[in-house]
Amino acid sequence: MTFWGVLFQVIPLGIGAAFTPSLLALQILVVSGDPWKRRALAVAAGGSAAFVLVGFLLLVGFRQLPDLGADLHDVFAAWLRVIAGVVLWGLAIYLFRPHPGLQERARRDIEGYVAHASSWVFLGIAFALSLKDVSSLVVLAPALRIITASRLDVVAQVVLVVVVYALALSPLLVPPALRLVFGHRIDPAFQAVYRFTMDHQLQLVGSMAAIIGAYLLIGGIIIL
Numbered sequence: 001m002t003f004w005g006v007l008f009q010v011i012p013l014g015i016g017a018a019f020t021p022s023l024l025a026l027q028i029l030v031v032s033g034d035p036w037k038r039r040a041l042a043v044a045a046g047g048s049a050a051f052v053l054v055g056f057l058l059l060v061g062f063r064q065l066p067d068l069g070a071d072l073h074d075v076f077a078a079w080l081r082v083i084a085g086v087v088l089w090g091l092a093i094y095l096f097r098p099h100p101g102l103q104e105r106a107r108r109d110i111e112g113y114v115a116h117a118s119s120w121v122f123l124g125i126a127f128a129l130s131l132k133d134v135s136s137l138v139v140l141a142p143a144l145r146i147i148t149a150s151r152l153d154v155v156a157q158v159v160l161v162v163v164v165y166a167l168a169l170s171p172l173l174v175p176p177a178l179r180l181v182f183g184h185r186i187d188p189a190f191q192a193v194y195r196f197t198m199d200h201q202l203q204l205v206g207s208m209a210a211i212i213g214a215y216l217l218i219g220g221i222i223i224l
Helices: 003-017 021-032 037-063 070-096 102-116 119-132 134-148 154-168 170-199 201-223
Strands: none
Touching: 003 134, 003 154, 003 201, 021 037, 021 102, 021 119, 021 170, 021 201, 037 119, 037 134, 037 154, 037 170, 070 134, 070 201, 102 119, 102 170, 102 201, 119 134, 134 154, 134 201, 154 170, 170 201
C-alpha cells in the first residue's frame, strides 16, 4: 500500500482519537485564566504522556509479532479492526443511554481542578483523564497497526505516527496555540465551546464511537 493510501486510512482514526471532551474542557478552562502557560503546558504534557505511553506499548507489541507472512498479518490487522469496532459500538450504546448527573459531575470535577490545582497536579490529572479515555485508546490501536503493517519504510511510518498523534492530541495543543495568537479575544469562543462540550460530552463521544466503530467494522470485514 502507498503512503497516501495508509494516510487516508489513519486520518479518520486520528480524528476519532481527538474526541476527548474532558481534556478539551480542562485545557480550555486553563488557558482562559491567568496565569495559564505553565498549567496549560502541564495539561498538555500529562495528556500527551499517557497517549505516547500507550502508543509505545502498542508499537512494541506489534513489532514483536512473528513474521507470519503478509496474508496472516493482513488477517490480524482485519480482526483488530473488527474487535475495535465492536468495542466502540458497545461503548456508543452505553453512552447513548441516560446517565443522570454524570455530565454535571464531570463539569464540577473539572471546574474544581481548575480552581484549586497546581501545575504538578494538572499534569497528573491530565495523565489520568487520558488513560480513562477508553474510546481514544481503542481507536489508536488499529491506527498504529495499519501503519506498522503497511510495509512502508521507517521514515514514512514515523511521519504517519506523527500525523495520527498530532490529530489525537489537538484538544491539548490547539487551545494554547489559539490563546497565544488571539489573547483574551478568543475567550467568548472558548466559553461557547466549553459549554457545548460539557452539555454534550457523552453524545459527542458516543457519536464518534458509532461512526469510527462502523468504519473499522466495515473495513475489517472487507479485508476478511
